[in-house]
Amino acid sequence: MPHPQVLIVGAGPTGLALAAQLTRLGVDTRVIDKHAAPLELTKSAALHARTLEHLRDLGVADRILAEGQRVDVLTLRTSHRDRLSVDFRVLDDTAYPHLVDIPQYRTEQILIDHLTRHGVPLHRSTTLVGLTSTDTEVTATLTTPDGGTETVTPQWVVGCDGAHSTVRDLLGVDFDGTTYSDPWVLCDAVVDWPLPRNEMTFSSDGSGTYGVFPLPGRRRFRLAYTQTSDATGRLVPPTHSDAQAALSRTGIPATIESTDQFWTFNLARKQAASYRAGRVFLAGDAAHVHTPFGGQGLNLGVADAINLGWKLAAVIAGWAPTALLDSYQAERHRIGRQVVRFTHLGAAAMLLRGDPRRHLRDLVLSGLQASMPARQLLAHRLSQLAHSYRGTAGVTGRRGGLHGGDRLPDPTLFDGITHQPQRLHDQLATDRHTLLLAAPKPDPALTTQINRLVDTLARRWPGAVELRLLTPAWQLTQTVRAPVPVLLDRGRSAQKLYDAGAAAFVIRPDRHIGYAGPPEPNRIERYLSAALSRAGAAHRTHPVG
Structure with missing residues (x-):
């Protein structure tokens, strides 16, 4: 399609959810991605209640539920003690009072299969290299898999192309924020783990943090921890034995039986100054990145896609004024800012290590544990059911x-x-x-x-x-x-x-x-x-x- 109504740049969860939403609403959509295939080693795994509601509307939630691992409880541990357990089963106004843990690439594949059934191909190994726009359309220059170039003229473009977004760079939109000093290690593993399979844990002690998240499959878990340093302060390359040694941070006796590939990465908290420039929008990690505390990232991107998708479809169909699209920035930028701040506070609190404020943190966590209303509030916030657009224009x-x-x-x-x-x-x-x-x-x-x-x-x-x-x-x-x-x-x-x-x-x-x-x-x-x-x-x- 040289003239799609919407060009989506990036075939991650955000771009795929947007494509599914637009296709469902009858919009001609083209999706491009610079990668030849989905990336199997990705950070995201948790799907919260609000995201499952969105996926239900797209028609893929049942498959996600059948394949994923249900998680009911998130427990925060410090100094080898349970401090706070958030039980999502208190959520009584949703069909999904829980999380589902499923590797991101499987969520992507389920959405890809859904799009394929509806005749929407993905244009792989295709890169955006140029972008100009007028009042009526956008001109996008692409490099194709055979090394050639192609020009397409969509009415609208949405950049869902991640933290290093080409769309955002071509627009010249600032991506303000900071990078955290602690590098992280990620791997999927088979673990002899004594805690229930419906519970994920995030632990912290004086040497660092360690997350253990159940995945589909017998004794399969995702492990995420701050990278180990030796006595001289140099970073230790992650290995099976290093992951096992770092597991002591949890204070839980467990054995890692085998590990998949290790991946090291750095975290940042950043947000695009604007989610829109004329006929071009940003969504997902192209618009915001933050720590994985509480498993918010993928969920935030899918919600961006749902919010923008119905508005684009309404404007294209002619039953809503173009001014409706202004509300995307007003609604989603504020939510993004709140999540970036919330996840930063949570991660920073867990990373205090030798800081004397860790004792105050432990008191706060214990106080939250003692308050049922506080735990219910946390469950609603982490599940993203509490996200609201109160006070914005149009509501x-x-x-x-x-x-x-x-x-x-x-x-x-x-x-x-x-x-x-x-x-x-x-x-x-x-x-x-x-x-x-x-x-x-x-x-x-x-x-x-x-x-x-x-x-x-x-x-x-x-x-x-x-x-x-x-x-x-x-x-x-x-x-x-x-x-x-x-x-x-x-x-x-x-x-x-x-x-x-x-x-x-x-x-x-x-x-x-x-x-x-x-x-x-x-x-x-x-x-x-x-x-x-x-x-x-x-x-x-x-x-x-």
Whole structure:
């Protein structure tokens, strides 16, 4: 395709997730990557709950779950003692109250297989060497596998090409931050490890840190530790015996039976000054890098892709104004900054070694362990379920404890009729907006409002907004004139959405709340008028199955 609608540079998890999202929404996409094949030795392994929700929407979560290793608990140890255990099973508003550990290259391959089934090839051994743009298109110069050059003219370009991003360099965007002094060692290994397979540990003592993360396969683990120095301060090349000796930092008696290839690397914390320059965007490691504390990196990149993907598709289809793309920078740059800061604080605390502040750190960790609310808060933050776009342009309002910009909770609904539990997210659109009306009881005024909204959506935004009614009151379903799909919540597990009375939530395709407030047609119509283009609604694209 010399004229794809979107050119994606980089076929890592971020680029592949973006390609899957855009393809699902009917956008012509081309993906290039300078490497001949996926890189098997990569740092990332952990997929958190929010990422699994995104992968579910892309249609690949079941395969990830079948192949990956479920992890329920993250334990931080210092000086050979458990200090803090974060149990993700406390997450009660998601289908995935856990992590899944799976090597990054396997996540990539699953996404590649998905794209192949939908007719999207990857252009390997293809390098971006030039980039210019106008108000209407971008001109990209590529080197091809045979050594030739090719020019493509996409409408939009997204750089998903990693920490050493060519796209970012060609744009001249600053990548500010610092590099950590401690080099790290990574390898996958077979370990005789006494702790449960559903627990990952990150340990620290006076000589360094050591992470042990379960992988799929019998007694398979990923090991990550600060590189050993000898008595003169010189770095020791990693070997089987070195990895075994460094394992003493955990204080857990274990034996490494065999190791795969070792890899040494340096960590940095950096963030691009801007995620957008005209028709070109940055996502994933091209936009931000940070320490692996809490396994945030790959997850952050996939969330970038989902956020940008639906917005690009909406603009290309004509049912959202181009100004919608400005919100990508506003929303994702702030989240990226928060994650860079959070992971730095966590890693720095674990790397204190002989610093006298380590005693204060241990007291803080023990205090967090003693507080159930604190552990629940950490679980939500590490899982990225807590990421919110509150206060940014394009999201507005509040109802009960939910604000515009928050992720919509995903409770299990029980309707009392079919006896089949269903997740709220599964009942909402992922290719368009959903107007979710929630009500605790029948109300004639609400019925009038619903009927008016049905008429307005059909007239002004046909096909761009779906309507759903959530209620525990079966009587309400008998009073609505139009055939509105009803989500009956007889178990009241979604009570948070209507415990403050009747409410309206405009849910974006990424499951974040655009509008939260009373179900007043005038307010909802004003929000939709700003968010959607009336003229484009009738010729929008439809998702690929």
